[in-house]
Amino acid sequence: MRYLDRYLNELIDYGGIPTTRAEVILDMQRAGNPQPVIDRWLQGQEYAAILRARQNRITTRIFIATP
Structure with missing residues (x-):
């Protein structure tokens, strides 16, 4: 369960706003996306x-040229 909690609570970019995956999923479900x-x-x-x-x-x- 810790992995799932960590995955769902990780911040991702959602329309330029840092949002947790759980919030993104909930928002997309509320919008009626399958x-x-x-x-x-x-x-x-x-x-x-x-x-x-x-x-x-x-x-x-950094690339350094060697003589």
């Missing part, structure tokens, strides 16, 4: 976060 749509949105958000983190690692790496 659960498969919500699941795919969350998967896409997680994948985009991985890509952003990978891109940040690449752009912040």
Whole structure:
């Protein structure tokens, strides 16, 4: 259960506002989105976060030329 609590309480970007996953799911359910749509949105958000983190690692790496 700790993993699930940690997952649902993690802050993610939801329209530019830091929001917990649980709040995002609840908001999307209230808007009438079917659960498969919500699941795919969350998967896409997680994948985009991985890509952003990978891109940040690449752009912040310092390259030093050796003579």
